[in-house]
Amino acid sequence: MTLGINKPVWDGLTPSDRAIIEAAAAAELTRALAEFNAQNVKWLKVLRADQRIKILRFSDELIRTFGKLSKEVLADTAAKDPLTRKVYDSYMAFLAGGMDWGELSETGYRNTRRLALG
Numbered sequence: 001m002t003l004g005i006n007k008p009v010w011d012g013l014t015p016s017d018r019a020i021i022e023a024a025a026a027a028e029l030t031r032a033l034a035e036f037n038a039q040n041v042k043w044l045k046v047l048r049a050d051q052r053i054k055i056l057r058f059s060d061e062l063i064r065t066f067g068k069l070s071k072e073v074l075a076d077t078a079a080k081d082p083l084t085r086k087v088y089d090s091y092m093a094f095l096a097g098g099m100d101w102g103e104l105s106e107t108g109y110r111n112t113r114r115l116a117l118g
Helices: 007-012 015-051 060-078 082-117
Strands: none
Touching: 060 082
8 A cells, every 4th residue: 555645745734734644544554454354354265165266375396486586686686776785685684574573473473373262
């Protein structure tokens, strides 16, 4: 989800107007994410009920290959100029931290729910 506002327009807003826009954007993001997850649950049930549909996961080997190729493309792109390299380095550092945090938060939460609720 994206909200774009012309910088001179944004700069001309009062702090309270900016706060209202930021709060509305945050509320819409939260609502949209909840709706996204609710619809995914609903339609996954529909897919699973259809005997003609088989839900498959890519093999670990294929995922590793995609990952290796993606890293190569990203590294090649990052090598082209200093700004792209800066963005790449920042992204990779964030990704590593996000993966670490996700193991404790999202994966941990799902595993705990699965144990508690069977």
